[in-house]
Amino acid sequence: MNTQITKDFKDIIYHEFGINFSVEKNFLLECKIKRLIQKEEYKSIEDFYKIIKSGEKNSMEILIKYITTNHTFFFREKDHLDKLSELILKSTIKCPVIWCAASSSGEEVYSIIISLLENDIKNFLIIASDINNNVLQKMHKGIYNIGRLFETSPSIKAKYFKKIDDTHYQIRPDLRNFISIKKINLINPMYFVSQFDYIFCKNVLIYFDSETQKKAIKNIMVNLKVGGFLFIGHTETLLNTKMNVEKESNSVYKYLGA
Numbered sequence: 574m575n576t577q578i579t580k581d582f583k584d585i586i587y588h589e590f591g592i593n594f595s596v597e598k599n600f601l602l603e604c605k606i607k608r609l610i611q612k613e614e615y616k617s618i619e620d621f622y623k624i625i626k627s628g629e630k631n632s633m634e635i636l637i638k639y640i641t642t643n644h645t646f647f648f649r650e651k652d653h654l655d656k657l658s659e660l661i662l663k664s665t666i667k668c669p670v671i672w673c674a675a676s677s678s679g680e681e682v683y684s685i686i687i688s689l690l691e692n693d694i695k696n697f698l699i700i701a702s703d704i705n706n707n708v709l710q711k712m713h714k715g716i717y718n719i720g721r722l723f724e725t726s727p728s729i730k731a732k733y734f735k736k737i738d739d740t741h742y743q744i745r746p747d748l749r750n751f752i753s754i755k756k757i758n759l760i761n762p763m764y765f766v767s768q769f770d771y772i773f774c775k776n777v778l779i780y781f782d783s784e785t786q787k788k789a790i791k792n793i794m795v796n797l798k799v800g801g802f803l804f805i806g807h808t809e810t811l812l813n814t815k816m817n818v819e820k821e822s823n824s825v826y827k828y829l830g831a
C-alpha cells in the first residue's frame with residue numbers, strides 16, 4: 574500500500590471511530606485493509622477509498638467490521654464481576670441499570686448476567702453497546718466458539734450453555750431478555766434518558782490516543798449517576814482524563830460528580 578493511502582485510511586478511522594493507528598501499526602492496518610478488499614471483493618484499495626469518501630453507509634460498516642479489534646472471552650477480569658455483585662448487594666437500588674459499552678460480541682455482558690444470577694441478583698437491566706454491528710449480531714445470536722469459554726467452569730457451562738457441536742456453545746436464550754442491544758460510537762456525545770448505576774467500559778480506551786480517551790470518558794460519565802461506578806480494563810487508566818472520581822478497587826472508580 575502506498576504511504577498516502579495508508580495515511581488517508583488512518584485519518585478516516587481516527588476521525589470516524591477514534592481508533593489511533595500509530596506509525597508502528599502501519600503494517601497491521603495495511604493487513605486489515607488488504608483482507609477487507611479481498612474478502613469483500615472490492616476492485617482495489619483506491620476504489621474502496623473512493624466509495625468510503627462518497628459517503629456510502631454500508632462501506633463504513635464494512636470498514637468498522639475489519640478495523641476494530643474485538644478480542645474478548647467469558648469471565649475476563651473476573652474480579653470486576655465479583656466487585657459488581659458486591660456493590661449491588663451492598664446498595665439499596667432495587668433494579669440497578671448497567672451499561673456495558675464496547676461490549677464486543679457479548680461474552681462480557683453474558684458473564685455479567687451469569688455472575689449476578691449466581692449471586693442471586695435477579696432484578697437488573699443492561700444496555701450492551703458497540704460500534705461494530707457485526708459483533709452486536711453475534712451477541713444477539715449468542716453462539717460462541719469453545720475457545721471463548723476457556724475461563725468458564727464446567728458447572729457454569731452446564732447450567733447456562735447448550736453444546737451445539739464439538740466447537741460451539743449457545744448461551745441460554747432467556748439471558749438475552751436482560752439485555753437491550755444498541756450501536757453506539759463512544760466518541761460521539763450521547764445522552765440516555767436516565768443515568769446508569771454502573772458502567773463497564775473495558776479494553777477499548779487502549780485503542781484511543783489521550784485526546785480521544787478524554788472525549789470518550791466525558792461522553793460516558795455524563796451518563797453515570799453521581800455515586801455510580803465506572804469499570805475500565807486492568808491495563809487502562811483515567812489519569813489524563815481529570816475526572817472527579819475516587820478509586821474503589823483495581824480499575825473501578827466511584828463518580829463524585831462534575
Ligand SMILES: C[S@@+](CC[C@H](N)C(=O)[O-])C[C@H]1O[C@@H](n2cnc3c(N)ncnc32)[C@H](O)[C@@H]1O
Pocket residue numbers: 590591592641642643644645646649674675676677678681702703704705708757758759760774775776777780806
Ligand atoms: C477488545 S474489545 C473489548 C471487549 C470487552 N469490553 C472486553 O473487555 O472483553 C474492544 C471493542 O471496542 C469496540 N470499539 C472500538 N472503537 C469504538 C468506538 N469508537 N465506540 C464504541 N466501541 C468501539 C470494538 O468494536 C470492540 O468490540
